[in-house]
Amino acid sequence: MKIVVAGTGYVGLVTAVCLSEIGHSITCVDVVEEKINMLKEGKSPIFEPGLEELMHKNKERLTFTLDSKTAYKDAEVIYVGVGTPEKKDGSANLKYVYEVAKEIAESVAQDVIIVIKSTVPIGTNKKIEKYIKDHLKHDVKIEVVSNPEFLSQGTAVKDTMHAQRIVLGVQSKHAEKIMKEVYDGFGQPYVVTNRESAEMIKYASNDFLALKVSYINEIANLCELVGANIEDVSRGMGLDTRIGDKFLKAGIGYGGSCFPKDTKALHWLANFYDYELKTVKAAIEVNSNQKLKLIKKARKYYETFEDLNVAVLGLTFKPNTDDLREAPSLDNIPILLDDGANIKAYDPIGEKNFKKIYPDQIKYCKSIEETLKDADICFIFTEWGFVKNLDVSLYEKLMKTPIVLDGRNCYDLETMKDTSITYESIGRKTINAK
Secondary structure, three states: OEEEEEOOOHHHHHHHHHHHHOOOEEEEEOOOHHHHHHHHOOOOOOOOOOHHHHHHHOHHHEEEEOOHHHHHHOOOEEEEOOOOOEOOOOOEOOHHHHHHHHHHHHHOOOOEEEEEOOOOOOOHHHHHHHHHHHHOOOOOOEEEEEOOOOOOOOOHHHHHHOOOOEEEEOOOHHHHHHHHHHHHHHOOOEEEEOHHHHHHHHHHHHHHHHHHHHHHHHHHHHHHHHOOOHHHHHHHHHOOOOOOOOOOOOOOOOOOOOHHHHHHHHHHHHHHOOOOOHHHHHHHHHHHHHOOHHHHHHOOOOOOOOOOEEEEEOOOOOOOOOOOOOOHHHHHHHHHHHOOOEEEEEOOOOHHHHHHHOOOOOEEOOOHHHHHOOOOEEEEOOOOHHHHOOOOHHHHHHOOOOEEEEOOOOOOHHHHHOOOOEEEOOOOOOEOOO
């Protein structure tokens, strides 16, 4: 079966590489020449554990090209895995999906199944199918299938190879048969439904997880006020199988490419139909406020950050990715800079992308030690392993004033009690310097 994947971002590239792992020959199409050149050299344009190794292993089954017309012409299955970023009003921007749809309509010369892997609003698959049929240049049959992804950045390869379910939104038994031929090599359970339900499954799943994150963060904020410990609360909740322990880790909010835009997109869609999803709206508001939790804590120690030496550990929205989308660092660092702080940051994976936004306004360090030296305060935005495994005595030895504001609860409170560090985290009591 000849399979083509449009888009070489997280969704498209991970899908392509994992399909090659189960024996399919895949052609990947992109419009960015730099990315295609990197891929031809065996280099992944995104940081994702295990992805590049899998690319090398299956290089004989992977082809990368800018020539979409030739690739689409005789494809049997075409995956659309391009981005759907949010617009200013919160709705999903489908520009790139329609650009691919137009190219497909003008290029396909045989019957083909078109698989929308991108996250799109409910009803989009139907509209895309009509659009392609209206613009076909050849007399061929096409059918659009909704096949949402459920990947987490940092574990995307594992999430694909060992998915808990494969959702197929189809309109015919023929499309269902073809899609199962593609995926049977994974040996994963199927949820077969119509396209609208498949689209909703994606949004409903992501938004529910975002709700859990925002809920536990609100409980954490209350824990600080009443003297409870959020980690004990989360553990007690998570042992209840009706609740589960996933996404109950308190912190300074969610980020990345999915939760922020998917909550806003579903909220926008509901409003479009004159309906308000109050729980989703609340999750969006809670998350927005939570990202500034550490700045508010810092104001207790310094009225102004003018000429203050600020250490920042972690820039990405989560560990094991170079993605900065909706990262708390992007909300906090501009405030610190506007207030006149001198910022030193350490994130060996996220530095390259952060430099594109702040090329010289902050100092990028090569080690945690360099970052902490002579700092008046330290902000932890990402729970990288090198942060969690740090000997906390370094904060005492290197910082001018060892005040550590931990947005990811990286350290045990008992460990911090025996230090001269002022340590504040999320949903736990403050450890004051001795």
